[in-house]
Amino acid sequence: MTKKPVVTVIGSINMDLTVSTKVVPRQGETVMGDSFATFPGGKGANQAVAAARLGGDVRMIGAVGSDVFGNDLLEHLRREGIDTSGVASVDGVSTGTATIIVSNGDNRIIVAPGANHEVTVPLVERFEEMIKESDIVLVQLEIPLSPVEYVSKLAVDHGVPLIVNPAPYQTLPEAVLRGATYLTPNESEATLLEADSPSTKEKWITTIGSAGVRLNKDDVIVPGYLVDAVDTTGAGDTFNGALATKLAKGSSLEDAAQFANAASALSVQKLGAQQGMPHQEEVESFLKQQG
Numbered sequence: 432m433t434k435k436p437v438v439t440v441i442g443s444i445n446m447d448l449t450v451s452t453k454v455v456p457r458q459g460e461t462v463m464g465d466s467f468a469t470f471p472g473g474k475g476a477n478q479a480v481a482a483a484r485l486g487g488d489v490r491m492i493g494a495v496g497s498d499v500f501g502n503d504l505l506e507h508l509r510r511e512g513i514d515t516s517g518v519a520s521v522d523g524v525s526t527g528t529a530t531i532i533v534s535n536g537d538n539r540i541i542v543a544p545g546a547n548h549e550v551t552v553p554l555v556e557r558f559e560e561m562i563k564e565s566d567i568v569l570v571q572l573e574i575p576l577s578p579v580e581y582v583s584k585l586a587v588d589h590g591v592p593l594i595v596n597p598a599p600y601q602t603l604p605e606a607v608l609r610g611a612t613y614l615t616p617n618e619s620e621a622t623l624l625e626a627d628s629p630s631t632k633e634k635w636i637t638t639i640g641s642a643g644v645r646l647n648k649d650d651v652i653v654p655g656y657l658v659d660a661v662d663t664t665g666a667g668d669t670f671n672g673a674l675a676t677k678l679a680k681g682s683s684l685e686d687a688a689q690f691a692n693a694a695s696a697l698s699v700q701k702l703g704a705q706q707g708m709p710h711q712e713e714v715e716s717f718l719k720q721q722g
Contacts, residue, residue: 435488436679439565440672441555441582442475443547443573444493444508444518445527446500447664447704455534470703471507472529473547474571474598477665477704481672482569483511485694486711487679490565492517492558493574494549500526501546517558521549527573533702536660542573542599550574552581563589566679569671571596576604583610592678596671602627613678615671636688638670638695644688653688656696656721665704670695673714693717 452464471480475493483489491513495501497520504526508515527545531538555562555578562568562585570579570593579595586593587610595611597603600620608614614634616624621637635647643655673694677687694714701707709717 435486436566436676437490437564438479438482438487438567438569438672438675438679439490439492439517439562440475440479440482440569440675441492441550441574441578442478442569442571443473443527443544443550444476444491444495444504445473445529445542445547445573446470446504447472447529447531449531449533449664449703451533451702453534455532455539468703470706471504472665472704473527474573474596474668476504476508477668477708478569478571478596478672478675479508479513480511480705481669481694481698481708482676483513484708484710485673485676485714487672487676488514490514490517490561492550492555492561494519494521494546494554496520496524496526496546497522498526500528517561519546519549519554521546524549531664533662533664536663538662538664540664544573547574550578552578554578555581559585562586562591565591567592567594567675569594569596569675571598571671572601573599576601576607580604580606583607586610586612594671594675594678596667597624598667600624613674615674617667636674636684638667643692644670646684646688649685651685653685653692655692656717658696658700660699662702662707663699665707666695666699668704669698669708672708690714690718693721
């Protein structure tokens with residue numbers, strides 16, 4: 432059997448509280464929604480699940496509260512085949528949540544970080560060997576910047592490729608910009624990143640919605656796929672998890688981006704961030720259908 436690529440994801444783990452509505456309330460207004468559901472989420476966990484479903488041997492480093500949501504989320508990650516030995520269960524804090532309003536195929540999100548703020552440098556230090564043995568490392572910004580900066584230095588020290596997904600956007604320390612092999616902003620994040628760090632442009636893999644993705648280094652646009660979107664929550668996370676897995680397998684950047692575009696297109700056709708994430712066979716079948 433071919434060895435799976437080792438993908439280590441360091442990031443947030445949330446429970447998504449999702450309400451669907453035809454009308455988004457204005458300030459002070461109450462409206463009747465259509466449905467409510469809870470879904471496993473968090474940008475880190477989302478990207479870990481995407482990578483695992485798409486063929487990665489995934490290890491997760493993060494934190495949850497020692498509450499019902501935390502226990503449920505840990506069990507869910509294990510069922511997805513993800514190694515959770517790097518996930519701390521922290522007393523006295525709540526598991527992170529994201530409240531998501533879905534309306535007309537788009538979404539608005541409020542995140543309460545909770546235990547995600549317990550992802551600290553000392554926690555990550557305990558798993559340096561895990562990071563060192565990885566084929567690729569993937570981080571986002573729903574955890575404090577200090578462990579992201581620390582991981583960036585570790586990646587350089589150990590020669591491990593690092594993908595930094597700069598979302599939600601923050602100005603990045605020089606160590607992160609230097610340590611990142613790739614930066615994966617969306618269009619709005621790219622505008623902010625250009626104002627802060629234009630010299631990093633060659634590292635950018637910029638997602639541009641249904642149009643696909645721009646590979647700045649080669650000045651190439653890898654086209655996306657037009658599909659009927661039901662819920663865009665998690666599309667960017669699917670892209671990042673897919674990209675990481677394909678790059679860890681040794682694919683070219685353009686081939687990895689094409690695969691990630693296809694995975695994202697499939698993900699938006701279902702409700703929920705992780706629920707919509709496809710498996711490897713589905714993406715390969717979709718790509719064949721698309722020619």
